[in-house]
Amino acid sequence: MESISSSFTLQAKFCLNKAVMVNSWRAIAAKWMGFDIFTQRDLDVKVLLISANTERINMLTVPWGLACVAGATQSAGHEVSFLDLLTEEDPHAAISRAISGVAPDVIGISVRNIDDQNRERPAFFLETVKQTVAECRRLTKAPIVLGGAGYSIFPDSALDYLGADMGIQGEGETAFLELLERMEQGADLSGLPGLYLRGRGLQGNRRFIERLDTMPFPEGSMLSPYQAADPELWLPVQTRRGCFMKCSYCSTVTIEGQELRQRSPELVVGCVSRYVDAGFRRIFFVDNNFNIPKSYALEVSRSIANRDLDFIWRCILHPSHVDEELIRAMASAGCREVSLGFESGCEQILKNMNKKFSVEDIRRSAWLLARYGMRRMGFLLLGGPGETKESVEESLAFADSLGLEAVRVTAGIRVYPHTQLANIAVEEGVVAPEDDLLFPRFYLAKGLENWLEEILAKWKADRPHWIIG
Secondary structure, three states: OOOHHHHOOEOOOOOOOHHHHHHHHHHHHHHHHOOOOOOOOOOOOEEEEEEOOOOOOOOOOOOHHHHHHHHHHHHOOOEEEEEEHHHOOOHHHHHHHHHHHHOOOEEEEEOOOOEOOOOOOOOEOHHHHHHHHHHHHHHOOOOEEEEOHHHHHOHHHHHHHHOOOEEEOOOHHHHHHHHHHHHHHOOOOOOOOOEEEOOOEEOOOOOOOOOHHHOOOOOHHHHHHHHHHOOOOOEEEOOEEOOOOOOOOOOHHHHHOOOOEEOOHHHHHHHHHHHHHOOOOEEEEOOOOOOOOHHHHHHHHHHHHHHOOOOEEEEEEOHHHOOHHHHHHHHHOOEEEEEEEEEOOOHHHHHHOOOOOOHHHHHHHHHHHHHOOOEEEEEEEEOOOOOOHHHHHHHHHHHHHOOOOEEEEEEOEEOOOOOHHHHHHHHOOOOOOOOOOOOOOEEOOOOOHHHHHHHHHHHHHOOOOEEEO
């Protein structure tokens, strides 16, 4: 079987005048990056997209966001090659093969995660990404553009640390295409929304895609190699972007913005239908809250049920927008697993986190899901502002009482910039005001340092379905 990287080569020829393209790209490269990247040859716009993630945390990670950018770039007429380093035994050898085979004009590198959010033994992933950038730099003079969720949280500091030429914060489907267009034309890059240049900062304020329906879903043929790599794969599908919940610790707003934008249910179901035809039987709707708004979740669920598609799916639910009508519709549509990120079983801590639900909402949601035969995973996030030994014990007892099939417990909260938690951490002297937080920093309420680890070890001993860390 062909390697995943080679099977992802997508070719769509974009006819441009050779001399104009050579000169314009050479001019813009010289102006903004200080080097000349092109030689005389037959030219199409050749883009190499690399998913730099090499960590398999819990499951095989499919680079859905980068696949969306690849689909949009291909639809615009460019020649796209796709390389996922997670699937390669020797990432550097794979990079070398890809660059020698493609001779890319531009390289886009997606940065998914900065670290593993583990306070006790944090793993910092950017060192591996830095090696990827350096290897690309060694093999080609093509400009290197960063993107992805992890990069978008730290656009300036990550760009500086990784040593790439530029980066795009937020949604890349439109901004990356505009960047390619300006570079083709030799146009000024200043003012380009969401673009960061190393050493020069943000060039233009971000713009969010208002109508997601204008952006293509990745085709099943692009993603099918992942099915071969892992038959138990849950294929990610995102139906909406943005979150207005403003949880105190969350970085979603930085990545996707506050305004909730969604694809039309008929296009979502059409996409899922194509994936089912391509052989996928497990779909994970990775929206932050599948059931917000509830009316949209109902329409998607009922549309899936009406198509009678042969697959099962899972999602993430917000406890305050759950009722029997919705759960019945989801079950009828094939939903079999649900994640409930309730984070605490203490009312005061929920308020401190700016959660928009109550303990009773959580309990009712868990009960309804069990009634309709869905597997449930709950999440506890312990140690935030105001946390005490008593509130920890209350949360543990509450989670235990729900009878969930799985519980994941995290001790200590990763501090992200532009969050309420970051402001509190500065006020309390946990982090310095000038700390950009690229290297992982954690908040843990005073008095819990050694005790919390000990009590979690005791709870885990009698509960094999609990995951600590």
